[in-house]
Amino acid sequence: MMAVTGLPNVVLVVVDTLRADHLGCYGYQRPTSPCLDALAAQGTVCDAFFCAGLPTQPAFTTLYTGQHPLTHGVIAHGGRATLAREAPFLPQLLVTAGYTTAAVDNLARLRHWFLRGYEYYIDPSVRHPLLLEVSAAEINARALPWLRAHAAEPFFLLLHYWDPHWPLCPPERFRHLFYQGNPTDPTNRALEAWWQEPLGALARETWLRRPEGPVTDPAYIVALYDQEIRAVDEAIGELVAEIDRLGLDEDTLLLVLADHGESLTEHGIFFEHRGLYEPTLRVPCLARWPGRIPAGRRLSALLQHHDLAPTILEALGLEIPPAMDGQSFWPLLSGATTTGGREAIIGCECTWQARWSLRTARYKFILARDPDRTGGPPRELYDLWVDPAEERNLVDDEPALAAALETQLEAWIADRLAALGLAEDPLVAQGASLGDLPVLA
Incomplete structure (x- = not known):
C-alpha cells in the first residue's frame, strides 16, 4: 500500500551490539537468525559494512548525520562534544520532505540531538530503572501499533533493539539453546582476568551471579549472547510479517544493521564493544525493497555507517546535503552498477x-x-x-x-x-x- 503522497516508506532497524559473524546469513553455524536469514534471501546483503566510530553515541550520530565522527565531532560515548545545530540529520531532512517520522528508542535520554526531526519519539525505557533492560518484545509492543496506525502515511520509522547488549538476559524459552556445560565450574579460570576489569567486576556481581556462584565459563556467556540474537531475530521477523501483512512491502525500503559489534574474548577483550577489530567494527547490513533492490545478492564493497544516510536520501529521490561526507551506495544496492565502495575505511x-x-x-x-x-x-x-x-x-x-x-x-x-x-x-x-x-x- 503506497502512502497517499506517493512517497515510499523507510523502516530502519538498528540492533545494538550485533556482530555480523553471529548471523547465519554471514556464515554462522548456530541457528541464531532464521528470520534475518530469510530476509537476506529476499534482499541484498552487504558483506563489508563497518562502524566508523565506537561505541553507540558516535555510531548513531554517524548514521543520522551521514558524517564521519571526525566531521560531526561526537567521538566518545559520554564525551564533552555536542552535535552542531547545523549538522545534517536524517529525520529532520525527511520530516521536511513530507514524511511522518517516528522512533522507538531511548538514546534521547543520553543526548538531546537524538530527538531531532522526530514527530513521534516513543521511549519504552521510562518504565525501567536501567535503559538497557528494554526487550525486543517491548520495542515491538510500541512499534507495531504505531505502524498500523500510520500505514497510510509516508513514514520513516526507526526501531532500536537493545538485545544483545548486556546485561544478557534472554527470554526463558531460548535459555536451552547453544550450551550444555557447567556455567559455574569453580575449576574454570578463563574469566579471572575479566574480573579485574570494571565491567567484568560489575557483571560478576550482577547479571552473571548465580545461586551456586558466579559464572566462570565464557562459552556460557557467548551462548547467552546468541540466545539474545535469537530473541531479537524473532522480533524482527514479527516486524517484517506486519509490514507484509499491511501490504507495505513493495513501497518500503527496509534496512537492518547494527551500531557496532561485540568482542567475545577476542584479543583479550571480554564482552565489550571496544577495540578496532573485526568483531566490533564489522556489522550486518541487510536491505529489502521488492522491485527496487535485487533479491539474493551480496555486495563485497567496503562501506561505512556514514554512507547510509546519503544512500537512503538518493533511494527516495531526495537531495543529499553537501555537508554529508558519506558516499551513497544506492547504485550498488539497486543493481544499477556493480562497482563502488571505498578503497579504505x-x-x-x-x-x-x-x-x-x-x-x-x-x-x-x-x-x-x-x-x-x-x-x-x-x-x-x-x-x-x-x-x-x-x-x-x-x-x-x-x-x-x-x-x-x-x-x-x-x-x-x-x-x-x-x-x-x-x-x-x-x-x-x-x-x-x-x-x-x-x-x-
Missing part, C-alpha cells in the same frame, strides 16, 4: 583507549593516540586475507607497509582537520573517555 574509538584504524580490502593498521590502559600495543598491522582473526601483529615484520599505511591514515586525518578548521585531533584532545572510571575489585 577509517575507524576510531574513544573508550578505554583512543585509537584510529585504517582498513583496506586486505590490510588493517591501528594507531593508538594514548596508552591503552588494558595493555594493547601502540601500533598494529594485520593481513586480513591470511589472518582474518587479527592474531599476528605484523608491525615489526612489515615495517615499510606499516609506515605507508600510517602515513596514509595521518594524511587523511590532517586533511579532515584542515577542512574543519581544527587545530588538534579530537582523540588527542579528549583522550580515552572511559579512562577515569574506577576499577571495581
Whole structure:
C-alpha cells in the first residue's frame, strides 16, 4: 500500500551490539537468525559494512548525520562534544520532505540531538530503572501499533533493539539453546582476568551471579549472547510479517544493521564493544525493497555507517546535503552498477583507549593516540586475507607497509582537520573517555 503522497516508506532497524559473524546469513553455524536469514534471501546483503566510530553515541550520530565522527565531532560515548545545530540529520531532512517520522528508542535520554526531526519519539525505557533492560518484545509492543496506525502515511520509522547488549538476559524459552556445560565450574579460570576489569567486576556481581556462584565459563556467556540474537531475530521477523501483512512491502525500503559489534574474548577483550577489530567494527547490513533492490545478492564493497544516510536520501529521490561526507551506495544496492565502495575505511574509538584504524580490502593498521590502559600495543598491522582473526601483529615484520599505511591514515586525518578548521585531533584532545572510571575489585 503506497502512502497517499506517493512517497515510499523507510523502516530502519538498528540492533545494538550485533556482530555480523553471529548471523547465519554471514556464515554462522548456530541457528541464531532464521528470520534475518530469510530476509537476506529476499534482499541484498552487504558483506563489508563497518562502524566508523565506537561505541553507540558516535555510531548513531554517524548514521543520522551521514558524517564521519571526525566531521560531526561526537567521538566518545559520554564525551564533552555536542552535535552542531547545523549538522545534517536524517529525520529532520525527511520530516521536511513530507514524511511522518517516528522512533522507538531511548538514546534521547543520553543526548538531546537524538530527538531531532522526530514527530513521534516513543521511549519504552521510562518504565525501567536501567535503559538497557528494554526487550525486543517491548520495542515491538510500541512499534507495531504505531505502524498500523500510520500505514497510510509516508513514514520513516526507526526501531532500536537493545538485545544483545548486556546485561544478557534472554527470554526463558531460548535459555536451552547453544550450551550444555557447567556455567559455574569453580575449576574454570578463563574469566579471572575479566574480573579485574570494571565491567567484568560489575557483571560478576550482577547479571552473571548465580545461586551456586558466579559464572566462570565464557562459552556460557557467548551462548547467552546468541540466545539474545535469537530473541531479537524473532522480533524482527514479527516486524517484517506486519509490514507484509499491511501490504507495505513493495513501497518500503527496509534496512537492518547494527551500531557496532561485540568482542567475545577476542584479543583479550571480554564482552565489550571496544577495540578496532573485526568483531566490533564489522556489522550486518541487510536491505529489502521488492522491485527496487535485487533479491539474493551480496555486495563485497567496503562501506561505512556514514554512507547510509546519503544512500537512503538518493533511494527516495531526495537531495543529499553537501555537508554529508558519506558516499551513497544506492547504485550498488539497486543493481544499477556493480562497482563502488571505498578503497579504505577509517575507524576510531574513544573508550578505554583512543585509537584510529585504517582498513583496506586486505590490510588493517591501528594507531593508538594514548596508552591503552588494558595493555594493547601502540601500533598494529594485520593481513586480513591470511589472518582474518587479527592474531599476528605484523608491525615489526612489515615495517615499510606499516609506515605507508600510517602515513596514509595521518594524511587523511590532517586533511579532515584542515577542512574543519581544527587545530588538534579530537582523540588527542579528549583522550580515552572511559579512562577515569574506577576499577571495581
